[in-house]
Amino acid sequence: MSMQRKKRLIYGLGLLFVINALIIGLFQTTQEAEAATYRQGSSGTVVRQIQQRLKDWGYYTGSVDGIYGSKTVAGVKYFQQKHGLTADGICGPQTLSAIGISGGTAGGSGVSGSRSNDLYLLSRIISAEARGEPYTGQVAVGAVVINRTKHPSFPNTISGVVYQPGAFTAITDGQFNQPIIDSARRAAQDALNGMDPSGGAIYYYNPAKTTSKWIYSRPVIKTIGSHVFAR
Numbered sequence: 001m002s003m004q005r006k007k008r009l010i011y012g013l014g015l016l017f018v019i020n021a022l023i024i025g026l027f028q029t030t031q032e033a034e035a036a037t038y039r040q041g042s043s044g045t046v047v048r049q050i051q052q053r054l055k056d057w058g059y060y061t062g063s064v065d066g067i068y069g070s071k072t073v074a075g076v077k078y079f080q081q082k083h084g085l086t087a088d089g090i091c092g093p094q095t096l097s098a099i100g101i102s103g104g105t106a107g108g109s110g111v112s113g114s115r116s117n118d119l120y121l122l123s124r125i126i127s128a129e130a131r132g133e134p135y136t137g138q139v140a141v142g143a144v145v146i147n148r149t150k151h152p153s154f155p156n157t158i159s160g161v162v163y164q165p166g167a168f169t170a171i172t173d174g175q176f177n178q179p180i181i182d183s184a185r186r187a188a189q190d191a192l193n194g195m196d197p198s199g200g201a202i203y204y205y206n207p208a209k210t211t212s213k214w215i216y217s218r219p220v221i222k223t224i225g226s227h228v229f230a231r
Contacts, residue, residue, distance in 0.1 A: 036092070036093055036096070037090060037091065037092045037093075038050065038068055038090070038091040038096075039068060039073075039089070039090045039091070040068050040069065040070065040072070040073050040089070041068060042068040043066050043067050043068060044066055045066065046101060047066045047067065047068045047072070048064055048065070048066035049101055050068075050072065050076070050091055050096075050099060050101060051063075051064045051065070051066070051072055051075070052064050053099050053100065053101070053159065053160070053163075054072075054075040054076065054078075054079055054099070055075075056155065056160060057079075057160075057163045057164065057165055058165050059075045059076075059078045059079045059082075060072065060074075060075030060076075060078075061075070062075070073089035074089070076089045076090070076091055076095065077089045079095070079098075079099070080095060082171075082172075083098055083171075083176065083177065084174075084176075084177035085098060097117060097120060098121075099159060099163075100117050100118075100121055100157060100158065100159020100160075100162075100163075101117075101159075117158075117159070118158045118159075118192060119185075119188050119189060119192060121158050121159055121162050122142050122145060122146075122158055122162075122188035122191060122192065123180050123184045123185045123187075123188040124162075124176060124180055124184075125141070125142075125145060125162050125168060125170065125176065126138050126141050126142050126184040126187050126188055126191075127178065127179075127180040127181045127184035128168070128170035128171075128175035128176045128178060129141050129168060129170050129175070130184070130187075130225075130227070131175075131178075131181055131184070133224070133225040133226065133227065134224065134225045135183055135186075135187060136197045136224055136225075137197070137224040137225035137226075137227055138183060138184055138187035139187040139190045139191050139195050139196075139197050140196070140197040140198040140201070140204070140224050140227070140229060141187075141198075141204060141227070142187050142188050142190070142191030142192075143191045143195065143196040143197065143198045143201070144198055144201050144202060144203065144204050144229065145158060145161050145162065145191070146158070146191055146192070146196075147196070147198070147200060147201060147202050148161045148202050149161055151202050153202075154202070197224060198221065198222070198224075198229040199221040199222055199229065200221065200231060201221050201222075201229035201230055201231055202230075202231055203215060203218050203229070203230045203231070204227045204228060204229045204230065205227065205228055205230070206226050206227055206228075207226075207228060208226065215230070218230035218231060219231050
């Protein structure tokens with residue numbers, strides 16, 4: 001074989017390798033995009049997690065079976081409507097993030113423990129509940145959420161605490177869907193890093209606004225801004 005033909009053969013094989021690599025990369029990218037979206041007909045671990053969270057929060061009444069059926073669609077739509085999302089019954093990245101689940105790819109855990117999701121949800125609830133409060137008070141609100149995840153009376157995840165039915169008025173009055181203020185992001189990060197100006201509180205309230213008589217029975221730890229923090 002002549003040197004020229006050898007060069008052509010090597011060039012052809014190299015070109016074939018590049019084309020195959022591009023095809024494989026495109027296929028993997030498509031798989032990852034699809035894996036981050038769950039809709040009717042989907043199944044698996046992440047679907048089960050979606051169902052469990054929505055069931056815990058009262059949005060879903062079906063079985064936690066990992067099969068994305070019509071009841072799961074209805075539960076997702078209900079959740080989306082309540083949280084200012086497009087109510088299409090499809091769990092794409094935005095809805096998954098709101099639920100506190102990372103879509104992941106095949107073989108991924110898909111759990112909400114990712115720090116980025118926790119930071120997002122904590123920032124949003126701090127912004128909604130403590131907008132206008134001193135910075136220390138904002139960190140304290142974030143600390144209360146985290147303290148609840150460690151308490152047996154509350155869900156053990158930040159998303160579970162934030163979306164627990166009746167836990168925060170900001171979820172139902174629309175404040176939760178307002179833009180996140182910059183200080184809330186910093187406060188969330190500080191709370192996640194272990195700062196707790198609340199002194200270990202698992203409750204807080206504004207005496208000028210609360211109508212709950214029960215909350216006054218909780219032992220007060222301290223007051224920061226307009227919020228009273230209690231255990």
